[in-house]
Amino acid sequence: MGWQAAEILLLQSVPGLSARTVLQLVQRYPAFEHFQSALAAGALRQLGLFTDSVLDQARSRARDILQRCQQLGIRIVTVADADYPHLLRHIPYPPVVLYVRGQLQSENVPVISIVGTRRCTLYGRLCAERFSEACVRAGAVVCSGLAQGIDTIAHQTALRAHGITYAVVASGLDRIQPVSAARLAEQILEYGGAVLSEYPPGTRALPAYFPQRNRIISGLARAVLVVESGIPGGALLTAHFAFDQGRDVYAIPGNITSEKSAGTNMLIRRQIATPALSPEDFLADLGLTTLAPAAPAPTFHSPAEERLYALLGSEPLHIDVLSDRAGLPVHEALAHLLELEFRGLVRQLPGKYFIRSA
Structure with a gap:
C-alpha cells in the first residue's frame, strides 16, 4: 500500500526527528505498517523519540496540516x-514532502x-527576458525562486510569452512575502503554472530556508542558467547544487568590471558553468529548438521612423545617440520613437x- 501523506507528516511532526532521518525511514520501510512493526519490535528504540504521547501529539499536528492544506487548496506530494x-527524486536528500499549488507538468x-x-x-x-522567452518558445517550463530581480523577471517574461513557470519558495505557501511576490504567485497559477515549497502552511521564511529552497530549484530542472550574480550570491549556491546534482550549468558572461557579473564569470572560469552566449546556442546544447513566432514586416509612417528603427537592435541606445545618428532634433526623434513604441x-x-521590441 505504501506510505500515505498523513503518515509521513506524522514522522515530520515528531520533535527531534531530522528531515534526513524521516527520509531514511521512508526509504527503509515499504509502508507505515512496516515502520510500526519495527517500532513494536524495538528496532528503533535507539532513537528514543517514539513514545505514545509524542506520537499522539505528532498525529494531531499532521491532522492540522492536512486540514489547513485542504482549506487552502494545497496538494501534498510525498x-x-x-x-x-x-528528477528531484534522485538528488541527494530530496524534500520528503512538497506542498504544491497549481499543476506540475509531465x-x-x-x-x-x-536564477x-x-x-x-x-x-x-x-x-x-531573452532567455526566458526563448525557453518558453522551446516548450520548456521556466523555474525560479520568486525573489526580486532576475527571478521575478524570468517568471514575468514566461507569463508574457504565454508559458508555464514554477516558483519555489522558502516559506509556507500562505506566507509568501512581499505582497508583490504573492501577487506574482497568483498570476503564475492563473496561467497554469505551479508554486511549490517543502514547508507547511503557516511557516515564515527564515534565512536558513533559502539555501534549502535553492537545491529544489536546481533539482527540478534539467539545466540551470545563472544570469547575473555577485560574490557571494544565492544564485551561485544554486549553481553549485546543480553541479553536484549532475545538472547542466550555464552562466551568462558579463562585464569584467561589474560586481553583478563577478559570480557568473567565476563560474565560467572555474569550469562549473558553460558560457551561455545566446538563447539559440543554449537551447541547442540541450537539444531544444526555439519556435519563434513569425513576425510581420513592420510598416512605417515616415522615413524618419524607418531610419530610427533601423538603428535599433537588442543593444540599448540613448535618445541623444539615436537623434544624432538619425540626423533629427531630439524632440522629433523622441516623438517618432514614442509612436513606434505605441x-x-x-x-x-x-x-x-x-531597443527593438522582441
Whole structure:
C-alpha cells in the first residue's frame, strides 16, 4: 500500500526527528505498517523519540496540516508518490514532502531554472527576458525562486510569452512575502503554472530556508542558467547544487568590471558553468529548438521612423545617440520613437534608452 501523506507528516511532526532521518525511514520501510512493526519490535528504540504521547501529539499536528492544506487548496506530494517530480527524486536528500499549488507538468516536459541577483543591471534584465522567452518558445517550463530581480523577471517574461513557470519558495505557501511576490504567485497559477515549497502552511521564511529552497530549484530542472550574480550570491549556491546534482550549468558572461557579473564569470572560469552566449546556442546544447513566432514586416509612417528603427537592435541606445545618428532634433526623434513604441515596435528603457521590441 505504501506510505500515505498523513503518515509521513506524522514522522515530520515528531520533535527531534531530522528531515534526513524521516527520509531514511521512508526509504527503509515499504509502508507505515512496516515502520510500526519495527517500532513494536524495538528496532528503533535507539532513537528514543517514539513514545505514545509524542506520537499522539505528532498525529494531531499532521491532522492540522492536512486540514489547513485542504482549506487552502494545497496538494501534498510525498517522495513515496508516483507523481513526485522524477528528477528531484534522485538528488541527494530530496524534500520528503512538497506542498504544491497549481499543476506540475509531465516528466517529458523539460524544466529550465533561471536564477540571478535580486539587484540586477539593465544588461541582466534584458538577458533574463531573452532567455526566458526563448525557453518558453522551446516548450520548456521556466523555474525560479520568486525573489526580486532576475527571478521575478524570468517568471514575468514566461507569463508574457504565454508559458508555464514554477516558483519555489522558502516559506509556507500562505506566507509568501512581499505582497508583490504573492501577487506574482497568483498570476503564475492563473496561467497554469505551479508554486511549490517543502514547508507547511503557516511557516515564515527564515534565512536558513533559502539555501534549502535553492537545491529544489536546481533539482527540478534539467539545466540551470545563472544570469547575473555577485560574490557571494544565492544564485551561485544554486549553481553549485546543480553541479553536484549532475545538472547542466550555464552562466551568462558579463562585464569584467561589474560586481553583478563577478559570480557568473567565476563560474565560467572555474569550469562549473558553460558560457551561455545566446538563447539559440543554449537551447541547442540541450537539444531544444526555439519556435519563434513569425513576425510581420513592420510598416512605417515616415522615413524618419524607418531610419530610427533601423538603428535599433537588442543593444540599448540613448535618445541623444539615436537623434544624432538619425540626423533629427531630439524632440522629433523622441516623438517618432514614442509612436513606434505605441505600435509595439520599440521598447523604452529607464533613462531614455531604446531597443527593438522582441
